[in-house]
Amino acid sequence: MRFLELFVHDPKNPLVFNTGTFFLLFTAFMIVYALLRGRNALRLGWILGFSLYYYYKCNGVFMLTLLALTAADWAIALRVHQQEDPGRRKAWLTVSVVLNLAALGFFKYTNFFLRNVSALTGAHVDPLDIFLPIGISFHIFQSLSYLVDVYRRLYPPTKSLFEYALFLSFFPQIVAGPIVRAPEFFSQIHPIREPAPDDVAAGLYRIVQGVAKKALIADYVGIYSDLVFAAPETYSGPEVLLGIYAYAIQIYFDFSGYSDMALGMARILGVKISENFDSPYGATSITEFWRRWHISLSSWLRDYLYIPLGGNRAGPVRKYVNLMLTMLLGGLWHGASWNFVVWGGLHGVGLAVHKYVGTRWPDRGARWRRVLGWVVTLHFVAALWVFFRAKDFATAFQVFERLAVEWEPARIVTMLEVRHWVVAALALGFVASALPTSIATRLQGYFVRVPLPVKALVFVALLQFVVQVQGTNIQPFIYFQF
């Protein structure tokens, strides 16, 4: 009986938001949640229970890692706060940082380390069979920010282990962010706010938007980018270029679609989480791109890495060094591969160049410069996604190599004829991803105001469309692997 399977971890099928199964569970969750109105402790307990269940469905017994880190970090934060002696406070903080990074290092980077040792020494080292718990990078970063803030005495630690567990495991954002800061979360659960009708409708809209982004755009253009990156040698220059654009759109719609769903579900529960994206492909410089892309990570890297390293206060040379270090580590955070390091490093170079150009030739708001900046930024970002997507450097270079060949007009015409739906989806994707947030807000406003039956019909139509196009083949979110 498959009902029982809902309570068993299946490593091959993590519970993904964009599935009927998840929505069925979420509906059941919401029925109980609604019945617990006015009982804050029970509601929070119910959220925690469902969050741990969700994490268990994604990670099985490795949920124990989350529980162990939660207990340890909660206790250490109290210690850090209680200690008056600066040396001891720092020592406790160091213990917690080492503990968290050791856990992350073991699960995520052990085999990367072994591969490199093997390559450097020539010794044959078999990789270990290590399961990477989904979402570990996110909750460890969330925990580290809490510990550092407590150390800095920005706020007192929570005395409740239960609340801290809820903060780290909150199901809408545990597996792929946004990385939430503690004050933002704790300020909203004492008591958890009873949402207004508009909140629920807006939350539902964000879920609808997220599902549409993921299932209709990301997964569709992803088919094409998968083909190109699997065998770039078989594609012409225009086709490879289309494949690169396709991946740029895929990763944005995939990740921002997940974030939309996370924000929507949290809002329905009465918790507002900060936005994680702000029309990143509309950025006119690489610096602006990083202010709009994966905002919770880039602000984390700024606050807990770049500024502690000295930021831009220690002279121009040190500023560039700090920038490069931050981006290299940011790249490595995404995955245990030199591809990600190179990707982060090249973004660091881009940021450094942009800062240098901005210092030498300040932007006085010329229109041509903004247009040029937009085109250059978009293509720079898209080109660097090649390192992010390709399975190794050889494939990445092969993609760039193929990009330069077979640009005969006849090939372009054929490509446009054969792949017109991909081109149309990409055009739609780029326009949608560059639109100002105000337009999305306005659309959300329309949805909030339409009568309930219309909302229901839109929701059903979308679910049916997703069922129609996905068949039995559900694609997990790209950022689950980080």
Next chain:
Amino acid sequence: MRARALRESPIAARPVSSPPQSARRSPYVQLLLVFGFAWLLLGAYALSQRDIVVLGARIARSEIATYFGVARAAEPDELAAEGLGADVEAGAGGAGLGAGGGLADGVEAAEPVPPPPAPADSGGARVVDEAPQRILIFGDSMVQSIQPRLGDYCLENGHKLLPAVWYASTTVAWGVQHKLDQLINEFKPTMVIAVLGSSEISTRKVEERDKFVRAIVKKVGRRKFVWIGPPNWREDTGINALLERELGKERFFRSAELELDRIEDKIHPTPAGGVKWTEAFLGWLRDESAYPILLATPTRTAPKIPARVYPPPY
């Protein structure tokens, strides 16, 4: 005075309009109404026995009924396997948007896969597996040339057949994407037949296709598996040699030298050409392949078997 005038005015006499009913409901009641409506419709359709077809496309069912151990309505593949039902669906189960995306497991690491076990040879005589088979035949448009006559044989011999046609598809497409996994998971074939290679007759660097062929073989696993090579209409750049090398003579049926009548495009066989091609293949399957199965000559023509049809992979 003014208050009294207002109280007595016709405006004041009218009852104060109440907010719409939906606005008075708790937000969570509204949300659960939306969810409930969705599950009611999707659930009812998932349990129903009748297909809804809109603009020629079958409306797919959600998986929710299966979680409660409820058997869902017969899916088109089962109908197809029985040789019944209407000539269904363009792209059921995933054609069009979002179908089959993602890299298949094992493409990157695909190593040559050992052939599945051949039937035991008793004293030099070939042992025919007389059990009825569930045959999945997949590939490019050439499947449609093989399918009609193969359908006759299946009907005669009690085999079930599911044809899956992915127009203009290649070893790359089937190797990389999940369509084959999907089809195998859904249909659970005992025998798989690939009809692929026609779109790779002129491919340069054909030797780089080996990993995709291996990925396909890996997806099929330890089921009976044979591959019908492309019926060349021009000299190939090595696809036949590659397939023969990867699969071996007992799993690869070489069609390159067959003289077949072709339609106007000079590529696809005519119906008569298709019959000739199929007979040649089945003769090989019976007499030379690793997996002889029951193949008595048909005495009747099978009804047209509906196929899974997918648009070109770009």
